[in-house]
Amino acid sequence: MAAQDVGSKIARVFGYAWAAPNSAAGMLIGVAALALGARARFVSGNVEICGGLLGRAAAGLPGERHFAAITLGHVILAESPEALVPLRKHEHLHVRQYERWGVLFIPAYVLSSLWQVLRGRSAYSANHFERQVQSHLEVRPTRAAGSI
Numbered sequence: 001m002a003a004q005d006v007g008s009k010i011a012r013v014f015g016y017a018w019a020a021p022n023s024a025a026g027m028l029i030g031v032a033a034l035a036l037g038a039r040a041r042f043v044s045g046n047v048e049i050c051g052g053l054l055g056r057a058a059a060g061l062p063g064e065r066h067f068a069a070i071t072l073g074h075v076i077l078a079e080s081p082e083a084l085v086p087l088r089k090h091e092h093l094h095v096r097q098y099e100r101w102g103v104l105f106i107p108a109y110v111l112s113s114l115w116q117v118l119r120g121r122s123a124y125s126a127n128h129f130e131r132q133v134q135s136h137l138e139v140r141p142t143r144a145a146g147s148i
Helices: 003-035 052-059 081-118 128-137
Strands: 039-043 046-050 069-072 075-078
Touching (some): 003 052, 003 081, 046 081, 052 075, 069 081, 075 081
Antiparallel strands (some): 039 046
């Protein structure tokens, strides 16, 4: 096994460990969602939990409170499997952010949103982490895509 492969595997393990507290929070919500009719599956090393009563409740939230999917560590919660299809890459990029920021991700995300609101901007679309994901998704195919 090449040294680069070993280094990559070690980095992956540390990414899972650093994101683990957030993943645990996602799993707590996920277990409740499963008890209320959601379904789970593993995709690219992440748990995707979709549908059920909590999914329908999320779909019914008004305005900017509505979300089709949310990521907590390596757990992606979505209103339905169909809603997750166009968002999967976006949510998986948030997983990479959790691996980089770990337990600091949620406070940093909230502070970024608060800062944007104080500046009269959207808490979601102007959020640093959302802009970072969006810019990564808009990378031209001729340019090598890096990790977030």
